[in-house]
Amino acid sequence: MFRFVLHRLALIVPTVFGLTVVAFGLVRLIPGDPVRVMAGIHGVSPERHAELMHQYGFDLPLWQQYLGFLNGLLHGDLGTSLITRSSVLSDFFSRFPATVELSLVALLLALFIGLPAGMIAAVKRGSLFDHAVMGAALTGYSMPIFWWGLLLIVFFSGYLGWTPVSGRMDAWFFIQPITGFMLMDTLLQGETDAFWSAVRHLVLPAVALATIPLAVIARQTRSAMLEVLGQDYVRTARAKGLAPWRVVGLHALRNALVPVITVTGLQVGLLFAGAILTETIFSWPGVGKWLVEAVYRRDYPSVQGGVLLVALMVMLVNLSVDLMYGLIDPRIRHRRS
């Protein structure tokens, strides 16, 4: 197990290095430059353009700019945003908890509904329930998030008035950010009204964001379960007279979990991407929206830093998934590499 973990951790270094190159290079591939975008419609004279490019260091040869970026990284400095003029790290982390909160709740929703739905669909294969679940999964998977989000708002907030329209919290609550997670901060400060407001604000965006992962997890669980349920040991367990829920819930599920975990891990990466659209529709003040704005405005430092940080997060999640395999499937951790 130890060698397994060590092996995984050792792979991080070249991966991160590759990530820095990609984060740095991608944004510079986009045509246009920050100075011109900042000048916008007012335009900028060639001399002024050259002056400003020099000031920001964007006229240096690319390899020099890249080394400057790396050097800053090693000192923990991801640069300063050209727009807000504050550090990219602070811009990112002031918005990150919001994205994490939303993504986590969406993921939990997807798991708590998707897993059981997939399991039962597998057990009751061919039944009405099975077809309904698979049909719903296909629909959920095919819907564009922004359309679905708007639909939810128009129906639940506009027509029924059950949920607030957008945002994280009602405007008149002022909660001191401690952890950055509204659900926790409100309880920590004893503001139960604010807590329920935060919950009500979370419902629709979490549902919208959870839809695709839910569909994927349901389908994947179903197919993994079907495969496992067809195995001999399951027949043996049934023959031994074990209760059906033990057979399915304990033995079968545990073995079906590996592909499900894989897919869930991948979904986390996609959650960050989907969060961008959901965050825009629901005015959720997270990282996705911030990053998209930064790309439009060619805020090189923010895009570089933001892409790198998000990629690191996704990498960490995938690493955890890898390690979890080792925990769940003994065959993996004892394999001689």
Next chain:
Amino acid sequence: MRKSRILGAALVAALFLPLAAGAASKHLVFCSEGSPSGFNPQFYDDGTTFDASSRPLYNRLVEFKLGTTDFEPGLAESWDISDDGLTYTFHLRKGVKWQTTPWFKPTREFNADDVLYSFNRQWKKDHPWHQVGGGNYQYFAGMGFPKLLKAIEKLDDHTVRFELNAPNSAFLPDLAMDFASILSAEYAEQLMEAGTPEQMNHNPVGTGPFVFVNYQKDAIIRYKANPDYFVERPKIDNLVFAITPDASVRLQKTKAGECQVMSFPNPADLDTIKKDADIELMEQAGLNVGYLAMNVEREPFDNVKVRQALALAVDRKTIIDVIFNGYAEIASNPIPPSVLGYVKDLQDYDYDPERARELLAEAGYADGFETDLWAMPVARPYNPNARRMAQLILSDWEKIGVKTKIVSFEWGEYLKRVAAGEHQTAFLGWTGDNGDPDNFLYTLLGCDGVASGTNLARWCNDAFNELVTKAQRVSDRDERAELYHEAIRIFKEEAPWITLDHSTVFLPVRKSVKNYVMDPMGGHYFHAVDVD
């Protein structure tokens, strides 16, 4: 549905009562379309940032009269202009207090030092604050101030003298613009000593009607009324900006009463808004112009007959009906009707495809030709759907034998390429910064604009250029108007643009809001507003 709404509204009311200390405190929530880039207006040039910074928090020497492009005394209560137009002496208002906040307690009132700090910081490269925040002062440079200013002197605590290098009749309206907001020199000193000068962009201090309370990134900005505001204490006690990027969502919030004012409604929603009994749809002629520029440096647009022919071939009435749902007027001038120099009843290129074909033949293109037409990917006030408009014009031009290819790029790239003149024809537009004709005509059609990329037609006409340059230095309004009339006639004759539209700007406001006045330059001001 009704029951939950009423319950919701009651809950809202109940939650607000504790905020009141005795009398009911008034609050207003504004659904804004984006996050501010920061709170120091000197760095930025977008309306979203100005709505959140310069407009509620700060004042300027000169201010625009709300609802107009006229200006009136602000922090300067009067001024003297020398006969040669080169020296402006401002007499500063006494008794203007700086805001007291948790991060700053002023020990003195507003005086000349603040004016000097605010301008010198943007102007002098060796000023200790010049590089704070990056050293890029968009509008200060964009309005030509580094070249214009010769000297700024403090004569005494309440008198400041500006000396210019050349007379410029737009100088006073320029000083009413957001970049010319006056910041506190004392606060600057405090921050510099503490080693945290960048805080000026995050924890602002101004003299304006509202005091900054806090900003939850990308979510909510809170302000409270400035009790010492020198004009009049605002009637609204708590001002909240709820940042809501999607226009349909903003509308939903306004309908639900979660916000009382919203910016930039979807054109498609306008009819729905009109039907809502609780919302008033305010409208105003926008200080803007949408146009199609023809690059005179590229064949066949170097031929004036070709340009005129293409102008005659466009059915602008259909464009107004289809693209704007009728909510715009056809533009004949390159400036909107409210701006000085506008020529009433200017002879325009009214839709006449027959005459267009004739002219094209006269120019030697009886068989037509091929061209591109660049369209923006984003909605602008003067053009909500450029790609669709391009399709309309494509079919108009096809009728006279001109084959068009529609080209589009992502917004940042679009701006870069049209500034470099890569297009044959391109859509763009302009919203006035200060209501002055020079802001439109010199910037967009003057010879200097070709190099800086603001003159998309790349049209440099000596007679026109001379007229608009001369008009910059003339202070007599009627004389200026005459010069601009002549210039506009030359422009119309030479037709480097097809002038398309002046669009109407809309603002949905709930009926509980009183005294909201729309700003022709698109700003959102709340200091004179009251709520029931």
